[in-house]
Amino acid sequence: MALTDLYDRASSLLERRFLKNAFLPVAVFPVILSWPILIQSGRLDRLAAWWESLSTAGRIVLGLAYFVVTWFFAAIVASQWRNIIRLFEGYPIERTPLGQRSADWHRRRRTEATQWQHYLEYPDEDEVLPTRLGNILRTAERYPFARYNADTIVIWPRLYHLLPESVQRDVEDRRATLEFLLVTCLFWAAFGVADFIILSVTGAAPWVACLCLLVGAVGATLAYESSLSAAMEYGERIKAGFELHRGQLLAALGLKTPGSLEEEKRMWRAFDKFVRQARPADMEQYRRTSAPPTGGA
Structure with a gap:
């Protein structure tokens, strides 16, 4: 097997492993953690209204920021x-x-x-x-x-x-x-x-x-x-x-x-x-x- 094939296989394996075992749990965890707190405090509706009030650009920026922060903490978990x-x-x-x-x-x-x-x-x-x-x-x-x-x-x-x-x-x-x-x-x-x-x-x-x-x-x-x-x-x-x-x-x-x-x-x-x-x-x-x-x- 060529070295490039070995590298591609190893990279794809590590990527799948990282996404499944680190990135996905870290991305989902804050949502699951905050859901009962927001519902109990009555802030879920206000949060939804605030999200609706944002412009498309604002939502994209927040989404990218969440992605970057999640990736950072996922890398820590993976290590x-x-x-x-x-x-x-x-x-x-x-x-x-x-x-x-x-x-x-x-x-x-x-x-x-x-x-x-x-x-x-x-x-x-x-x-x-x-x-x-x-x-x-x-x-x-x-x-x-x-x-x-x-x-x-x-x-x-x-x-x-x-x-x-x-x-x-x-x-x-x-x-x-x-x-x-x-x-x-x-x-x-x-x-x-x-x-x-x-x-x-x-x-x-x-x-x-x-x-x-x-x-x-x-x-x-x-x-x-x-x-x-x-x-x-x-x-x-x-x-x-x-x-x-x-x-x-x-x-x-x-x-x-x-x-x-x-x-x-x-x-x-x-x-x-x-x-x-x-x-x-x-x-x-x-x-x-x-x-x-x-x-x-």
């Missing part, structure tokens, strides 16, 4: 996708009393889980995180190490470039879906809390404030529950990508085809030491003595 995922994984509270109690609860559930649930949702006992989402993603991240002694942090950035285009696209689509659901969950939670506080402070009817809080809680819960399935699907793509294409990575690294599973584990351990500790001696015994066949291993 924080990884931190948003880590937030829902439970890393910020991992070492707090709340996080430890939550992790202990998941450890107790882990002892009652089926073998299939262990495969999908639970890492080793000493690696359990405070949230279900965190455990699902950590299980996928630890899969290559648990099966082959291959560290995902070291292996995945190198393996990704060898994956077929369709597999790369599938992985990115699954991750984009996960990001969208988590951003949606965060915004629904913000809507519920912010409207509850604003309506309570401004003297609105208590049932209206509580209704907004309830709607926000339900929306956030539904989005989070949906993100769990999306995380499992994303994790499965990572596991399958490594399982099916790790031989290509070994060939691209100039290493021989392992003769057994135990030898492959030793090879990945040696490569990890080579990357992390600059110890090439451990890899010498696994170097390929002849050129690999066309098409990789």
